Amino acid sequence: MTIEPAYQEFGERLAQTRRHASLTQRDVAERSGISRPTIANIEKGRQRLLYxxxxxxxxxxxxxxxxxxxxxxxPSPALAHLDDLAPPAHVLDWVRRGVDRTGRQDRGEQR
Structure with missing residues (x-):
């Protein structure tokens, strides 16, 4: 079975926080109404949980x-620089010609 990283990380945080509060899985089960095996599975990242x-x-x-x-x-630091990227001039020209032709056709104009 594949453990999804987000659920694995959640489980690790849950276990660490529980231990820091000096609580056992059984303590948390009694207080939450969630079974101890379910809590164990959540802590291992093997079980998804509801809100x-x-x-x-x-x-x-x-x-x-x-x-x-x-x-x-x-996010990747590269995302902050996407606006700095300029497409090659020949690509811009190609797009402009395509838009120009499409615009004329949409208005019913002929070239």
């Missing part, structure tokens, strides 16, 4: 639900 489960787990541990979520992936 209400996220809220129940966070409440059981005593943290904000956002503290359990993995950080969003950082």
């Amino acid at each position: 209400h489960q996220l809220l129940d787990l966070a409440h059981a541990i005593g943290v904000d639900p956002r503290d359990l979520l993995p950080a969003p992936p950082t």
